[in-house]
Amino acid sequence: MTDRSLPNAPSAALLHRLGALLGPSGMLTAEADVAPYCTDWRALYRGRAAAVLRPADSAALAAVVAMCAEAGVAMVPQGGNTSMVGGATPDESGREVVICLSRMNRIRRIDPVDQTMEVEAGVTLKAAQDAARAAGMLLPLSISSEGSAQIGGVLATNAGGNNTVRYGNARELVLGLEAVLPDGGVFHGLRRLRKDNTGYALRHLFVGAEGTLGFITAAILQLQPQPRAVEAALCAVADADAALALFAAFRDQDPALIQAFEYMSGAGMELVTRLVPGASLPLAEPAPAYVLVELATPRRDADLRAALEAVLGGAFEAGTVSDAVIAESETQRLALWKLREEHAEAQRRAGASVKNDVSVPVSKVPALIERASAACAALIPGIRPAPFGHIGDGNIHFNLVQPEGMDPAAFLAQDHAIMDAVAAVVRDLDGSFSAEHGVGRLKPYMMPAWRGGAELETMRRIKRAIDPAGLMNPDAIFPPA
Amino acid sequence: MTDRSLPNAPSAALLHRLGALLGPSGMLTAEADVAPYCTDWRALYRGRAAAVLRPADSAALAAVVAMCAEAGVAMVPQGGNTSMVGGATPDESGREVVICLSRMNRIRRIDPVDQTMEVEAGVTLKAAQDAARAAGMLLPLSISSEGSAQIGGVLATNAGGNNTVRYGNARELVLGLEAVLPDGGVFHGLRRLRKDNTGYALRHLFVGAEGTLGFITAAILQLQPQPRAVEAALCAVADADAALALFAAFRDQDPALIQAFEYMSGAGMELVTRLVPGASLPLAEPAPAYVLVELATPRRDADLRAALEAVLGGAFEAGTVSDAVIAESETQRLALWKLREEHAEAQRRAGASVKNDVSVPVSKVPALIERASAACAALIPGIRPAPFGHIGDGNIHFNLVQPEGMDPAAFLAQDHAIMDAVAAVVRDLDGSFSAEHGVGRLKPYMMPAWRGGAELETMRRIKRAIDPAGLMNPDAIFPPA
Numbered sequence: 001m002t003d004r005s006l007p008n009a010p011s012a013a014l015l016h017r018l019g020a021l022l023g024p025s026g027m028l029t030a031e032a033d034v035a036p037y038c039t040d041w042r043a044l045y046r047g048r049a050a051a052v053l054r055p056a057d058s059a060a061l062a063a064v065v066a067m068c069a070e071a072g073v074a075m076v077p078q079g080g081n082t083s084m085v086g087g088a089t090p091d092e093s094g095r096e097v098v099i100c101l102s103r104m105n106r107i108r109r110i111d112p113v114d115q116t117m118e119v120e121a122g123v124t125l126k127a128a129q130d131a132a133r134a135a136g137m138l139l140p141l142s143i144s145s146e147g148s149a150q151i152g153g154v155l156a157t158n159a160g161g162n163n164t165v166r167y168g169n170a171r172e173l174v175l176g177l178e179a180v181l182p183d184g185g186v187f188h189g190l191r192r193l194r195k196d197n198t199g200y201a202l203r204h205l206f207v208g209a210e211g212t213l214g215f216i217t218a219a220i221l222q223l224q225p226q227p228r229a230v231e232a233a234l235c236a237v238a239d240a241d242a243a244l245a246l247f248a249a250f251r252d253q254d255p256a257l258i259q260a261f262e263y264m265s266g267a268g269m270e271l272v273t274r275l276v277p278g279a280s281l282p283l284a285e286p287a288p289a290y291v292l293v294e295l296a297t298p299r300r301d302a303d304l305r306a307a308l309e310a311v312l313g314g315a316f317e318a319g320t321v322s323d324a325v326i327a328e329s330e331t332q333r334l335a336l337w338k339l340r341e342e343h344a345e346a347q348r349r350a351g352a353s354v355k356n357d358v359s360v361p362v363s364k365v366p367a368l369i370e371r372a373s374a375a376c377a378a379l380i381p382g383i384r385p386a387p388f389g390h391i392g393d394g395n396i397h398f399n400l401v402q403p404e405g406m407d408p409a410a411f412l413a414q415d416h417a418i419m420d421a422v423a424a425v426v427r428d429l430d431g432s433f434s435a436e437h438g439v440g441r442l443k444p445y446m447m448p449a450w451r452g453g454a455e456l457e458t459m460r461r462i463k464r465a466i467d468p469a470g471l472m473n474p475d476a477i478f479p480p481a
Numbered sequence: 482m483t484d485r486s487l488p489n490a491p492s493a494a495l496l497h498r499l500g501a502l503l504g505p506s507g508m509l510t511a512e513a514d515v516a517p518y519c520t521d522w523r524a525l526y527r528g529r530a531a532a533v534l535r536p537a538d539s540a541a542l543a544a545v546v547a548m549c550a551e552a553g554v555a556m557v558p559q560g561g562n563t564s565m566v567g568g569a570t571p572d573e574s575g576r577e578v579v580i581c582l583s584r585m586n587r588i589r590r591i592d593p594v595d596q597t598m599e600v601e602a603g604v605t606l607k608a609a610q611d612a613a614r615a616a617g618m619l620l621p622l623s624i625s626s627e628g629s630a631q632i633g634g635v636l637a638t639n640a641g642g643n644n645t646v647r648y649g650n651a652r653e654l655v656l657g658l659e660a661v662l663p664d665g666g667v668f669h670g671l672r673r674l675r676k677d678n679t680g681y682a683l684r685h686l687f688v689g690a691e692g693t694l695g696f697i698t699a700a701i702l703q704l705q706p707q708p709r710a711v712e713a714a715l716c717a718v719a720d721a722d723a724a725l726a727l728f729a730a731f732r733d734q735d736p737a738l739i740q741a742f743e744y745m746s747g748a749g750m751e752l753v754t755r756l757v758p759g760a761s762l763p764l765a766e767p768a769p770a771y772v773l774v775e776l777a778t779p780r781r782d783a784d785l786r787a788a789l790e791a792v793l794g795g796a797f798e799a800g801t802v803s804d805a806v807i808a809e810s811e812t813q814r815l816a817l818w819k820l821r822e823e824h825a826e827a828q829r830r831a832g833a834s835v836k837n838d839v840s841v842p843v844s845k846v847p848a849l850i851e852r853a854s855a856a857c858a859a860l861i862p863g864i865r866p867a868p869f870g871h872i873g874d875g876n877i878h879f880n881l882v883q884p885e886g887m888d889p890a891a892f893l894a895q896d897h898a899i900m901d902a903v904a905a906v907v908r909d910l911d912g913s914f915s916a917e918h919g920v921g922r923l924k925p926y927m928m929p930a931w932r933g934g935a936e937l938e939t940m941r942r943i944k945r946a947i948d949p950a951g952l953m954n955p956d957a958i959f960p961p962a
Contacts, residue, residue, distance in 0.1 A: 113729065113844035114875075158678050169676065172653065185935035192842040194874040195650065195916040197639050197689055198932050199958050200940045204685030208678055225733060244594065251596075252706060254780045256737030299735045301791070310782070361673040363594035393675040394595075432677040439679060451679050454666035458947060459681045465946035466939060477680050 007074035007471055009095040010050045014071050018053060021063055026103075028052040037078060037098045038090055041145075045086040045441060048094035049076070056103045058180060058217045065215070066184025068097060074471045075099050075182075077211035079150030080124060084357070085440025087157060087210050087476050096474075101152050104217060110135045115223045116175060116192050121152025121216055125159075128221070137223040140167035144341065152216045158208035160436030162260045165392035166296075167224065169436070170207065176220035177203040182213070182467040192220050205462070210438050211473040213466045227296035229304040230259070232333045233312060236287030236323040240366040240391065243291045245320045247362075247392050249311050250293060257307060259296035261392035262340050263365070265289055268386035271346040271401065272339055279342055282325045282335070291321075291391075292340050294333075343388050347401050350384070352408035354418045356398040358426045359435035365391050368398070368429055375421040376400055380414060395435040398422050444479040488555035488952055490576035491531045495552050499534060502544055507584075509533040518559060518579045521567040522626075526922060529575035530557070537584045539661060539698045546696070547665025549578060555952045556580050556663075558692035560631030561605060565838070566921025568638065568691050568957050577955075582633050585698060591616045596704040597656060597673050602633025602697055606640075609702070618704040621648035625822065633697045639689040641917030643741045646873035647777075648705065650917070651688065657701035658684040663694070663948040673701050686943070691919050692954040694947045708777035710785040711740070713814045714793060717768030717804040721847040721872065724772050726801045728843075728873050730792050731774060738788060740777035742873035743821050744846070746770055749867035752827040752882065753820055760823055763806045763816070772802075772872075773821050775814075824869050828882050831865070833889035835899045837879040839907045840916035846872050849879070849910055856902040857881050861895060876916040879903050925960040 010018070019027045028034050029051045038047040050073075055061040068075050074096045078088040090096040105122035115137055119128050125139075125146040132139040143149060143161040153159075155177070159170045167173070176191040179202075189203055206216055237243050243263050250258050266288045273281045295308050308326060315321040327333035347353045360368045373385040382403030389397040400418055402411035423433055423446070433446050447456055463470075463478065491499070500508045509515050510532045519528045531554075536542040549556050555577045559569040571577040586603035596618055600609050606620075606627040613620040624630060624642040634640075636658075640651045648654070657672040660683075670684055687697055718724050724744050731739050747769045754762045776789050789807060796802040808814035828834045841849045854866040863884030870878040881899055883892035904914055904927070914927050928937055944951075944959065 111842070111844060113725065114842050115732075116842075158682075160676050160678075164676065168653075171682070172649075181935055181939065185938070187935050187939060189936060191911060191913070193840050193911075193913050193916075194843070195641050195645065195840045195871070195876045196913040197641075197915050197917055197919045198913055199689075199920060199928060199937070200943060201639075201652070201685050201689050202936065202939060204682050205943075208680075208682050225736060248594065252779070254737075254778060254783075255706060256735075256778075297735060297737075298733070299788075301788075302735075307780075307782075359674050359676045361592070361595050361597075362675070363592060390676070395676045430672060430674075432672070432674050432679055434678050435674075435676040436678055447680060454662055454668050455670060455683065456680070457666070458662065458668060458683060461946040462681060462686075462943055465942040 006072055008072040010073045026054045040086045040089045041082050045089040047090035047092055049090040049096055049098045052098045052100055054100050054103050062180045062184045062186055065180050069183050074474050076473050077215050079153035080148040082145040082149045083440055084437040085442035087438055087440030091475055107131045114192055117221045117223055119151050120218045123151050125149050125154050132223050138226045140224050141170055155207050155216050155219055156211050157438040165261050166259050173221045174203055174207055174219055175222050177206055178218040179206050180215040180217055182472045190220055210476045212477050225298040228298050228300055229302055230296045231304045231308045232294040232336050233324050233326045234336045235291040235321045236283055237289050237291055239289055240369045242320050243391055246291055246315050249315055253311050257295040257297055260294040262292040263391035264388040265386050267384055268343050268388050271350050272342050275346045275349040276342045283323045292336055347399055351402040352411045353399050353401045354415045356422045357435050357437045358398055358431055359395040360429040360431035362394040364429045365394055372398055372422045372425040376418055379421050439477045441475045447479055487553055489553040491554045507535045519571055521570040522563050526567040526570040528571035528573055530571040530577055530579045533579045533581055535581050535584050543661045543665045543667055546661050550664050555955050557954050558696050560634035561629040563626040563630045564921055565918040566923035568919055568921030572956055588612045595673050598702045598704055600632050601699045604632050606630050606635050613704050619707045621705050622651055636688050636697050636700055637692050638919040646742050647740050654702045655684055655688055655700055656703050658687055659699040660687050661696040661698055663953045671701055691957045693957050706779040709779050709781055710783055711777045712785045712789045713775040713817050714805050714807045715817045716772045716802045717764055718770050718772055718802055720770055721850045723801050724872055727772055727796050730796055734792050738776040738778055741775040743773040744872035745869040746867050748865055749824050749869050752831050753823045756827045756830040757823045764804050773817055828880055832883040833892045834880050834882045835896045837903045838916050838918045839879055839912055840876040841910040841912035843875040845910045846875055853879055853903045853906040857899055860902050920958045922956045928960055
């Protein structure tokens with residue numbers, strides 16, 4: 001429960017003016033209409049909102065923001081509402097307004113020579129991917145929520161995903177940006193330039209700011225050629241050290257071929273194959289750990305299968321890999337990916353679980369897994385660590401499943417102790433408490449310890465400089481001062 | 482000449498304290514010692530400085546900055562002093578101090594698993610490249626001043642160069658950063674993380690800020706595997722449209738192979754082969770324009786020559802390329818690059834010239850060249866446009882050589898008219914007036930027209946928030962308010 005005298009609740013007169021500006025489809029105030037915008041995807045938060053405002057274009061948004069700013073009303077930006085950390089959910093005061101950009105959903109243009117795409121904030125990531133593909137290009141960003149997540153939120157949270165190892169995070173795809181600032185002014189930065197050294201890189205400030213500095217309304221994204229060949233393999237390995245050795249071998253061959261490189265624990269895979277219908281292990285026997293590697297290239301003449309087999313052959317000889325299966329068809333490739341993507345579902349079926357989206361330097365992933373597993377086992381005997389994820393980026397979803405037979409509520413009562421135990425190891429390894437999910441409303445309390453001192457103070461100064469009244473997504477990123 | 486009542490000149494007492502802190506080799510005040518730090522590489526500016534301070538480590542720098550900040554003394558950061566826009570030169574007041582980081586020149590560590598390098602600000606780019614190479618890796622950033630330019634300045638100006646087309650600018654290589662803030666506080670951001678979504682991306686604010694927000698003191702850089710094969714070709718093309726068609730063909734084959742893709746005008750090449758000793762055209766006859774393409778790959782088994790010949794063969798058939806020569810040896814490869822790198826020298830020998838470091842969307846380079854050439858010819862009949870550069874990034878060095886026989890001084894008297902004529906075309910094509918050289922002291926006057934409104938105002942707010950007294954590199958980027 002917040003306890004601020006400011007921001008203000010919107011007055012009836014302001015709501016009337018907003019409604020007149022936005023029209024009947026542009027503003028929701030009935031409780032049943034507003035409710036879906038007030039709970040996050042993980043149902044961690046249940047807020048209230050004075051209204052949901054849905055402008056249809058940047059000009060309407062700018063007008064809405066100017067009116068709210070003048071009235072001192074706090075604004076919570078929302079897109080597809082898929083935050084993992086409550087980053088788009090209003091507080092419980094009922095004073096805030098949710099401003100949802102989903103109606104701003106045009107793909108404005110695709111340029112095949114520049115290989116760029118201009119999209120509005122409300123376009124879903126999936127729709128943007130599809131449009132790029134239809135134009136013969138690749139938007140190289142893929143996350144599990146891509147059917148719902150919208151570009152504005154994807155950029156505001158600097159989303160990562162399976163292809164970061166090859167193409168970088170959302171940030172790396174952004175050439176230009178348009179944003180409505182907290183006072184209703186507009187930053188016109190929709191430039192299609194690969195080089196532009198003219199002052200501060202404002203686009204990089206808005207990317208990852210989680211809506212605390214304004215609204216990203218449109219972006220120019222750099223596309224890539226579509227791959228013409230894709231090969232995937234599931235590999236049995238002894239541990240994370242072996243997984244990293246395999247990664248190094250693929251990277252030594254050619255890092256540009258590595259489209260994805262995912263680690264899965266034996267325990268996690270066991271849950272998937274036992275609990276998820278239709279999931280089965282395509283190897284002779286279970287292994288302590290697994291790697292799902294996917295190579296891709298736009299080259300017509302690349303013998304990608306031979307490239308994959310060359311590295312795997314060397315890894316067999318070196319003892320890095322004990323068994324492997326290469327997908328022989330698109331169906332088999334998707335079946336391999338299903339084993340990776342059903343990890344969250346399998347963990348849900350296995351009982352209560354605690355999730356940690358952490359990162360460490362790539363070289364320290366083995367230490368992370370070993371030490372954090374031991375720390376959690378010391379805390380709760382029988383706890384089942386099931387780490388998986390983007391080992392090529394040092395980003396592990398360090399999830400822990402309750403001991404078999406334990407009361408889920410009793411397990412979850414210790415969730416903070418578990419998270420703290422993992423965090424202590426991550427901290428010691430110079431890692432991050434949020435690799436790709438952001439800070440949102442869930443993790444601001446961690447900022448002072450992890451990013452404190454001059455770093456957090458500089459962030460606060462920037463926040464105050466651009467949003468002096470503190471009206472933009474007030475509960476995200478920053479803990480109460 | 483500046484006309485500020487603040488900043489203050491350092492008092493004799495402050496200089497005494499600074500000298501005691503830094504020791505005899507750490508502070509220069511004799512005019513002859515100070516002078517080399519007060520003129521930029523292009524000799525556009527001749528400033529004065531109360532002292533040159535040369536701290537040996539971050540702690541000493543932080544102490545120096547705190548003392549200067551408290552006294553209200555303005556600080557000009559300097560590294561290798563290779564700015565093309567006077568970005569590291571003090572003003573004429575004699576009140577400023579130059580703080581040179583060249584003694585902070587340790588390569589702190591290279592990690593072969595993470596493929597990262599931790600370097601201090603004063604390491605030359607060349608020394609960093611050499612250290613990466615000795616460790617079997619590639620620091621994929623190369624600029625003509627790399628023997629002198631230091632990492633601090635390379636990052637503060639977001640340097641580009643010949644390999645941006647493949648690996649991005651300096652910005653894209655930075656995983657972590659350490660910076661001393663204008664009040665002497667230290668931002669400890671030397672993280673080796675590929676994913677870290679914990680608040681604002683401060684490193685991206687310091688990169689490209691040209692020392693106006695503080696001192697970059699060290700960085701974690703992402704390295705790449707060393708290429709195992711390199712192939713280069715010089716191609717004769719009809720014009721920039723054909724050059725872009727050739728670029729599209731190589732990109733369609735595999736953008737990851739394109740290490741460099743440089744455009745040169747026929748006029749510029751004619752100057753090089755006529756005026757530079759030892760430079761000769763390795764083609765049967767001169768062409769209207771040229772492309773120097775270089776492919777590279779770390780793959781052992783890549784038949785890179787075949788890949789190059791495949792695209793060139795298709796380009797011959799399509800009429801995109803009329804002639805081409807492939808380097809048969811490292812000597813020949815360097816000879817091809819000499820033709821590109823001697824462009825500046827050839828233009829110098831041809832008389833007076835005016836330089837424009839501009840960028841446009843890649844697709845608009847042909848329009849830029851055609852329209853800007855025509856605009857300059859209308860201004861000064863006989864003027865010799867010699868555009869060249871990074872066409873794959875849309876970054877053209879649009880240089881103009883005086884008409885033959887014209888008085889150089891008379892030509893240079895029109896330099897602003899020429900720059901304005903080019904700028905008008907760039908502006909109309911949604912381009913940038915500074916692609917890779919930055920703003921420095923040379924171009925702040927252009928900021929209001931090109932980056933004005935909410936964009937410049939937001940930059941000013943950030944500047945005031947982080948450097949409220951305006952002590953950091955006061956004449957760079959921002960025009961007087």
